[in-house]
Structure formats: C-alpha cells, structure tokens
Amino acid sequence: MNIGIFDSGIGGITLLHQALLTLPKENYLFYADVDHVPYGTKTRQQVIEYVDEVIGFMVEHDCKAVVIACNTATSAAAALMREKYQIPIIGIEPAVKPAVEQHSGKRVMVVATPLTVREEKLKNLVARVDSEHLVDLLALPRLVGFAEAGEFDTPEVEQYLREELAPFDLENYSELVLGCTHFNYFKDSFAKIFKNRIRMIDGSEGTVNQLKRVLEQNNQLEDNEGSVQYFESGREIVSAEGLERIAKLHRRLDEMKKL
Numbered sequence: 001m002n003i004g005i006f007d008s009g010i011g012g013i014t015l016l017h018q019a020l021l022t023l024p025k026e027n028y029l030f031y032a033d034v035d036h037v038p039y040g041t042k043t044r045q046q047v048i049e050y051v052d053e054v055i056g057f058m059v060e061h062d063c064k065a066v067v068i069a070c071n072t073a074t075s076a077a078a079a080l081m082r083e084k085y086q087i088p089i090i091g092i093e094p095a096v097k098p099a100v101e102q103h104s105g106k107r108v109m110v111v112a113t114p115l116t117v118r119e120e121k122l123k124n125l126v127a128r129v130d131s132e133h134l135v136d137l138l139a140l141p142r143l144v145g146f147a148e149a150g151e152f153d154t155p156e157v158e159q160y161l162r163e164e165l166a167p168f169d170l171e172n173y174s175e176l177v178l179g180c181t182h183f184n185y186f187k188d189s190f191a192k193i194f195k196n197r198i199r200m201i202d203g204s205e206g207t208v209n210q211l212k213r214v215l216e217q218n219n220q221l222e223d224n225e226g227s228v229q230y231f232e233s234g235r236e237i238v239s240a241e242g243l244e245r246i247a248k249l250h251r252r253l254d255e256m257k258k259l
C-alpha cells in the first residue's frame with residue numbers, strides 16, 4: 001500500500017524528503033494541490049473542501065495513511081478529516097514546543113501563512129507551551145508564491161523578508177520556527193538576514209517520527225524497493241521535465257538541510 005503525502009504545492013516535498021530518509025522502503029504518493037495553491041490566504045471552509053478532495057483521492061489510491069504536509073491544512077482541517085476518514089491522518093504543525101524548550105534566554109519567532117497565524121490551533125499551542133511569553137507570530141504569505149515560481153535566493157525575496165522583519169529587533173531571537181513547509185526553501189535567506197544567530201526548526205522530523213510510530217503500532221511498515229509517484233491535483237507527473245523539476249527541489253532541500 002501507499003503512504004499519501006500532500007501539500008498545496010512544493011512545500012510538502014520537505015516532508016517527503018524527510019520520510020524518504022526515515023522510511024526508505026515505503027511506496028509514496030505525493031500530491032501537490034497546484035490548482036488551489038496557496039491555501040494560506042484562503043478561508044478555513046475553502047481549505048477544508050480542498051483537503052477533503054485530496055484525502056478522498058488518496059483513499060481511492062490505496063493509501064494506508066495520509067500525511068498532511070501543510071501546516072495550514074492541518075490547522076484548518078485535520079480534526080474534521082479524522083472524524084470523516086478511517087485511515088490514520090498525521091498532520092504537520094509548527095514546531096513551537098521544541099523551539100521554546102531550547103530558547104537559550106532569547107525570543108522565538110514563528111513564521112507561517114496568514115490562515116495558520118489566525119487559526120485557534122496555533123494560538124492554543126502557543127498558549128500551552130509559551131508560559132514565559134517568548135513567542136512572536138508573523139505571517140509571510142508571499143514566500144509561498146516565490147517558492148512556487150522557483151524563486152528562492154533572489155534579491156526580491158531578500159527585500160521582502162527584510163521589509164517584513166524590519167519591525168523586529170532580530171538580535172533578540174535565538175529560534176525561528178518555520179511554520180509553513182514552503183519556508184524551508186528559504187533557509188539561506190533567513191540565515192543571512194538573522195546573521196546566522198538563529199536556529200531554524202520545522203515540524204518535518206517530528207511528523208515523520210509520528211508517522212513511523214503509527215505504522216509500527218498498526219503493523220503496517222513495509223519492506224519494498226521504495227517508490228514515489230508525484231501528482232499535481234490528481235494528474236500524475238510523468239514527463240522527464242516535470243520529474244527533473246522535482247529532483248532539483250530535492251537537491252535544494254539537501255543544501256538547506258545543512259543550515
């Protein structure tokens with residue numbers, strides 16, 4: 001059977017990348033909902049409808065578990081989808097807890113999409129773990145568009161980030177939580193602007209560990225050759241050009257992982 005991993009777009013490849021390291025002998029179905037990207041600037045109800053359609057597709061395509069590799073979709077729709085579907089649904093969330101635990105006396109910045117920042121799920125998480133009031137939230141919606149356009153370390157990206165971060169005294173921060181999977185592609189720009197004084201953390205590793213635990217508990221780990229099928233809103237990517245575009249994203253994530 002397959003493990004379904006999805007996002008609104010290429011951000012979810014960051015989670016697939018981690019899953020391939022931790023569980024290489026599984027068959028994956030990766031789904032980027034490019035017809036509806038971005039999710040982060042839509043309403044909660046719209047995102048629920050998109051996510052429902054994707055999970056329905058995954059159930060039809062022999063998935064034994066689904067990973068929501070999108071913080072926005074998790075915050076808007078995960079609880080409802082768990083009520084509707086029988087298969088395990090694991091959702092990525094901003095890694096606020098580990099960031100607060102390792103904050104070394106300084107502040108923690110959480111960057112995410114506008115919908116994630118607005119939703120109760122993140123507010124509740126921060127209220128639960130941030131007893132010292134160290135966390136600041138910032139929405140960075142334009143990074144999703146930059147990523148989808150394949151624009152990563154350009155002067156426009158740097159200028160956008162500098163403008164959005166201008167109101168904050170960056171020296172006060174030791175942790176940066178990447179609360180949107182698309183943001184992992186910009187670790188070099190964040191590192192430059194924060195002058196390498198921050199640790200960047202995202203929820204991919206924790207989510208994949210949770211996936212592994214669930215499959216172990218259900219006795220569903222497999223020992224295959226390992227494969228990935230890529231879909232864009234239900235259409236399989238089969239062209240050499242399309243697959244090379246994805247291979248390039250994996251190579252960029254390899255580079256970003258070193259930061």
Ligand code: DGL
Pocket residue numbers: 007008009011012037038039040041069070071072073113116144179180181182
């Ligand atoms: N990658 C998604 C996340 O982790 C959201 C991107 C979007 O706005 O579609 O939140």
